[in-house]
Amino acid sequence: MQNKSKNFDVIVIGGGVAGLSTALQLGRRGVKTLVVDRGALGSGSTGRAAGLLGQLRGSIAATSMLMDGVKIVQDLEAQCQCEIFVQTGSLRIAETTERAGEIRDLVAMGKSIQFPIETLDAKQVAELLPYMKTDDLLDACYCPTDGHLQPAELTSAYIKAGRQAGVEYKTNCRVDSILNEKGKITGVQTEQGISHSPIVVNAAGPWSYLTAGSGDVILPTASIGHYYLTTRPDPEQTVDRKSPAVRDRHHRIYSRPESGGLIVGMYEAEPVEYDMERLPDDFDMSLMKVARDDFNAALLIHAAQQRFPWINERTPMTLTTGIMTFTPDGKPFCGKMDNLEGLFHCTGFSGHGIVQSPVVGVIMADLILDGSTKYDIEAMEADRYYELPGFQTRSEIKSKCAAMYGSYYGRVERPEILSDSE
Amino acid sequence: MKILVTCKRVPDPDQKIRLQADSREIDSENLPYILNPFDAIAVEESLRIRETHGEPVEIVAIGIGVEECDKTLRTALAMGADRAVLIPWDSFLDPWNVSGILEKIIQRENPSLVLMGKQAVDGDSNQTGQMLAARLGWAQATFASRIEFQSGGKLKVERETDSGIETLGLNLPAIITADLRLNEPRYASLPSIMKARKKPIERIETSELGWAPDPKVEIINMSMPQTSRKKVRLTDISDLVARIKEALKTN
Numbered sequence A: 001m002q003n004k005s006k007n008f009d010v011i012v013i014g015g016g017v018a019g020l021s022t023a024l025q026l027g028r029r030g031v032k033t034l035v036v037d038r039g040a041l042g043s044g045s046t047g048r049a050a051g052l053l054g055q056l057r058g059s060i061a062a063t064s065m066l067m068d069g070v071k072i073v074q075d076l077e078a079q080c081q082c083e084i085f086v087q088t089g090s091l092r093i094a095e096t097t098e099r100a101g102e103i104r105d106l107v108a109m110g111k112s113i114q115f116p117i118e119t120l121d122a123k124q125v126a127e128l129l130p131y132m133k134t135d136d137l138l139d140a141c142y143c144p145t146d147g148h149l150q151p152a153e154l155t156s157a158y159i160k161a162g163r164q165a166g167v168e169y170k171t172n173c174r175v176d177s178i179l180n181e182k183g184k185i186t187g188v189q190t191e192q193g194i195s196h197s198p199i200v201v202n203a204a205g206p207w208s209y210l211t212a213g214s215g216d217v218i219l220p221t222a223s224i225g226h227y228y229l230t231t232r233p234d235p236e237q238t239v240d241r242k243s244p245a246v247r248d249r250h251h252r253i254y255s256r257p258e259s260g261g262l263i264v265g266m267y268e269a270e271p272v273e274y275d276m277e278r279l280p281d282d283f284d285m286s287l288m289k290v291a292r293d294d295f296n297a298a299l300l301i302h303a304a305q306q307r308f309p310w311i312n313e314r315t316p317m318t319l320t321t322g323i324m325t326f327t328p329d330g331k332p333f334c335g336k337m338d339n340l341e342g343l344f345h346c347t348g349f350s351g352h353g354i355v356q357s358p359v360v361g362v363i364m365a366d367l368i369l370d371g372s373t374k375y376d377i378e379a380m381e382a383d384r385y386y387e388l389p390g391f392q393t394r395s396e397i398k399s400k401c402a403a404m405y406g407s408y409y410g411r412v413e414r415p416e417i418l419s420d421s422e
Numbered sequence B: 001m002k003i004l005v006t007c008k009r010v011p012d013p014d015q016k017i018r019l020q021a022d023s024r025e026i027d028s029e030n031l032p033y034i035l036n037p038f039d040a041i042a043v044e045e046s047l048r049i050r051e052t053h054g055e056p057v058e059i060v061a062i063g064i065g066v067e068e069c070d071k072t073l074r075t076a077l078a079m080g081a082d083r084a085v086l087i088p089w090d091s092f093l094d095p096w097n098v099s100g101i102l103e104k105i106i107q108r109e110n111p112s113l114v115l116m117g118k119q120a121v122d123g124d125s126n127q128t129g130q131m132l133a134a135r136l137g138w139a140q141a142t143f144a145s146r147i148e149f150q151s152g153g154k155l156k157v158e159r160e161t162d163s164g165i166e167t168l169g170l171n172l173p174a175i176i177t178a179d180l181r182l183n184e185p186r187y188a189s190l191p192s193i194m195k196a197r198k199k200p201i202e203r204i205e206t207s208e209l210g211w212a213p214d215p216k217v218e219i220i221n222m223s224m225p226q227t228s229r230k231k232v233r234l235t236d237i238s239d240l241v242a243r244i245k246e247a248l249k250t251n
């Protein structure tokens, strides 16, 4: 493989869902694109994700992006002959009056934009999810069009469709720095040589603050550990393939079916933080292992047991841990900053990159080729913390991102449109 | 009843292993270490015995090695062992010497059952349990996949062999080494992790045990396995079939 000083229109650093989706959409628009990854494609956060898709978010902009994403995924399924989206429906449940308030707001918001959503009582929930504890529920809502995207299927579809669109991929090749001349991007320096392009997309996931740093750009993302468990199929607790996903913000957990068992993940209040620069050069996220006495794993199992009483530390299960990329406000960074012409960022998906990626690819291609997009991306613009005091040093950034992760399920939410109207 | 469980600290076998310049030791920098997976199975089995055994059972976890073995023993304590003993030692020990130290500890602790992993996943020796049984003159069952207590201090143990399951009857005291299918180890619960922080880890020097090293095995050299796999992109299924046929012919 010699493309020592080959020229491309766009070089994408990082072959996770963000980079792959961006490359696919660029390829479809006739752009000569190269994706470079330090490991295998999909070997970062993407390879660890659960893929939960809850389309109803706090804002109309975010909600409609996720809904459009499903359409893009359905086209990909047809093109690649695979199943990516599993429509299981999803439930939000409330066991406190505060959380019940959240659910009322959510239903009101959903109805106002014709998003399919209905309120359920505890008895109806028990019928839908016989394996879940429901006697303490005050309220619940059900979104029948939600579900999950299977991350591995999505990744291979992006690559397959990308190849058909002419995208080139280079794996096991780390980018050491972003090159520029007089503030204009000229390419990347990889461990195997230089590749030239006037545009570089930083889609390096948890490593993206380092990639940005190599071009002297401060990117306020932090790399944060996340855990979920997957129970093995148990004839006494059958979890149907189409059983709805659950979000229980009070206990900070979510769940979804997986191969006859159940995935339960947790947004704990005090997550594990990682400094990517301290990990070995050949660190491989897929090899991360959870010790038998891992504290966060114990927290997760404990929380899972509150909602699914048959789960305990002796349940046959696999514990998965990986690293996510969080931002101070939980919204991604998509676009450019003022200081380097030709450098675009596409990162910081704060635990939702799988489901955001289909539309994000379109948005990135729009921004790179047209300079604008039809989507309302105000909340995710890459320069929103540019030179903003309090968001410039690693320690400030890390503590703000970790706090965001910690409050992710903890805080009580009000959707934007409802709070705006008050 | 007292059960002694051995707990070895080993490099996580799924990680990329590198060698030190002299090729006699692996490079431990940045390498995550874990409780030997077969020892974790032994710990789990001791917990299950305690949960189902009529009379009180005390579980003692034993580690031999560097200071960091402390953490490995904490794992066993968090899973539920009652106390732990660490015998500090900071260089290579062959199975003969490990079994020698264990013999001394056993003389001190007087357990009626010793549960061990069938082997440690770093050295893969699969000798320590057997040597220990020979030194003590105790009954032994290796590669256990099922352990059942019977009346009068007798044990029924099923062990996995290449030709099927072999069932053994044993009298206590006995040494049993655990195979993969004996059980699936638990994760430590939150209260159990908290409790483990307060449990004692006793340190006993080899000199106190009256043991002196008697090396039988020396590591002369280690080398990385050769993995020069060639990859080619195939055009379609018939191409794949043709290549498989070709490979079958040449091998």
Ligand SMILES: Cc1cc2nc3c(=O)[nH]c(=O)nc-3n(C[C@H](O)[C@H](O)[C@H](O)COP(=O)(O)OP(=O)(O)OC[C@H]3O[C@@H](n4cnc5c(N)ncnc54)[C@H](O)[C@@H]3O)c2cc1C
Binding pocket: A013, A014, A015, A016, A017, A018, A019, A020, A036, A037, A038, A039, A040, A041, A042, A043, A044, A045, A046, A047, A048, A049, A050, A051, A052, A053, A173, A174, A175, A176, A203, A204, A205, A206, A207, A208, A211, A226, A227, A228, A320, A321, A322, A323, A324, A325, A346, A347, A348, A349, A350, A351, A352, A353, A354, A355, A356
């Ligand atoms: C345990 C866990 C559960 C999750 N659950 C969900 C979920 O339910 N739903 C959801 O939507 N999301 C979920 N996520 C989040 C999701 O995985 C991420 O948001 C998403 O994968 C981000 O994709 P990415 O392409 O930005 O990053 P990554 O997938 O991490 O891709 C970045 C790539 O860049 C490469 N790279 C880094 N540095 C360099 C360099 N210098 N040179 C070359 N290549 C480089 C890496 O090798 C990597 O492949 C979860 C994440 C984790 C860890």
